[in-house]
Amino acid sequence: MTGTIVHYNGHEWAPQESHTNRSLRSVWGTAPNNLFAVGDGGTIVHYDGHEWTSQRVSPHRSLRSIWGTAPNNVFAVGDGGTIVRYDGHDWAPQNLDTAKSLCSVWGIDPANIFAVGSGDCEDHHNRSDGIIVHYDGHRWTSQDAIEHRSLRSVWGTASSSVFAVGNDGTILRHNGHNWELQFSSTYAPLNGVWGSRPDSVFAVGDYGTIVHHDGQSMEPMETPTNAWLYGVWTDGPNEVFAVGDGDYNTYGKILHYDTSQGWHIENIEASADEIVYGIWGSDSNNVYATSDFGAVLHYNGEAWIRTKAADNALFSIWGSDRANIFAVGGNGTVVHYDGERWRLMDSRTTKKLSDVWGLDATHVFAVGENGTILHYDGEEWTPMRSPTSEILFDVWGSSRANVFAVGDAGTIVRYDGTSWTTMPSSTSQRLRGVWGTGPEDVFAVGVNGTFLHYDGISWLKFNSTTSAYFLNIWGYEGTSFIVGEAGTILRHVQAASTL
Incomplete structure (x- = not known):
């Protein structure tokens, strides 16, 4: 015609x-x-x-x-x-x-x-x-x-x-x-x-x-483990921590990267079959990790000190400062650290909580199964209306009016400061991690090497060069670290425009 x-x-x-x-x-x-x-x-x-x-x-x-x-x-x-x-x-x-x-x-x-x-x-x-x-x-x-x-x-x-x-x-x-x-x-x-x-x-x-x-550019990094790595946190491109399960009949792992030693395994007193899931720090000498045994492990720059913080598994940890730290986990568990001790909080849910993250002490979000989204205003946790029933694995944002959560079946939901709405994600793969540097530079990762980028307009697929099961992402400025199955760690660097 x-x-x-x-x-x-x-x-x-x-x-x-x-x-x-x-x-x-x-x-x-x-x-x-x-x-x-x-x-x-x-x-x-x-x-x-x-x-x-x-x-x-x-x-x-x-x-x-x-x-x-x-x-x-x-x-x-x-x-x-x-x-x-x-x-x-x-x-x-x-x-x-x-x-x-x-x-x-x-x-x-x-x-x-x-x-x-x-x-x-x-x-x-x-x-x-x-x-x-x-x-x-x-x-x-x-x-x-x-x-x-x-x-x-x-x-x-x-x-x-x-x-x-x-x-x-x-x-x-x-x-x-x-x-x-x-x-x-x-x-x-x-x-x-x-x-x-x-x-x-x-x-x-x-x-x-x-x-x-x-x-x-995307480059794989050599690691001393074949363990699945569930969490990653960095205080800069030269100080990175990753956590996961054991390999070859060993127990939970915490890996530490610095420029002098590369990736190496930290000495922690993990129990049999224990998995370390979450990690966060205020700086490289004040880092916290959580495990499925309800433990919190604290790194003071020299050694890891173990504390029993909950009766349920703890999957994620985040804080606004050294005296205001939250950890979340199974059966709606939320525990809070005030700089001296951990105490249980009323989350108003019994759903499994996968991740916690916030902007400051009065704007904290937790997400989990059946599309559960909670908000903490500095006084109490309140359930938020969620546009999805899919499990949400991770949450991150650039401002109070720009928060993202990712989950099963390619689910991405966004909070604009008033309500949560779903976003087209260009994938049906399970998404396990989300992180970014600003409202026009957000990354999401998931199974089969899924690697997405949001430029403020739409989500686009990147070539990750692998089919690995990605489990989390975190970074610093233009450098991000992606962790996943079998000890997978990729470093992604945003570089000058070259083809």
Whole structure:
């Protein structure tokens, strides 16, 4: 079918009358009542909020892409080096000395616009006839396309972060001065590129190819155990603690990482079959861990001291300072440490509590089975209305109005300061841990190597390079540590934008 336009109203897609029988290849607009679509034979149609109407343009070459900075500054590019500009009244051709086809156009502002192409936008195999042209607000000039690689799409976030993709898996990045060839891990023709920010860019192409640039590196770390690791806490990238169960008939483990020794096993007096689940500290010389025997183990910088704090298993621990620490566990158990002793609190639930975390002494959250969510205001614990019945394993937030909890079946719920709502997570896998550095930089981990990132807009999957069962995540600034089955520890570092 030619001249097809379909519209999404937030619920469903419906066709619209385009008043053309030409194939349409690109759409762009500034508002719901100011949209343009371009296509074969120089076709341009405009939508005013009510209907699509044709606009005149010359020459009548096929147009491949359209983009603009304002309603009176719109550019369309196409075959034979065609570039036409709309000034709010008429379309006029722009001067460009090339006969190559331009497949895509995108810019940062009126004086910084890029168009890319090749000898033929329909040819997905030619690799050496590419072109890049740049508009400075006055004229178009050619730029070096690096080995003349054929290019099919261009997009970016800033003058120092522009991406162009094309045949043979080509990905180029403009750093503000010149174009650099990037590693893409594929030889498939790449047909489109888009993203939400410099470290979350997707390129798509033939054979179902999707390449994701996330500005990150992931590396496995060597550990002295095959135990399952359930919790992790760090006082910085060079002081990390992880906790878990035993291996080879040994008992619960606490691992400690520092730059001088790497990962090593701490000496603790664990009982037979004991599992250490939770860990938290106010600094690297004041660290607490909890076990399924109701024990709290305290590290004072020299040794671990064991205290019996509850009759039920304790799965998680968190505090706002040295004299205000909470631990949660089975049968709705919540115990509190005031700097001198542990005492039982009334949680108003008998549900198993998996995790506890807070912003300060008067904003503390606990989550658990059947979607249980509790809030502590400094005086008492109160159940909160939960949008899910799935078990919730972990909770973390960046502010009182931005708290996340994760759980079974890919469940992610978010608290906006008033109520909890579910979020699309892009996975159905069990999620066991959540942590972040801010409202636009949140990570969630789970089974089968599931590793998600939230950029403030949506949750996206990252490639963790493993199918391990991830059990928890914690970090410091741009470095996070992920722990899981069989002694798995991964260090994830957010780095400069490289593919």
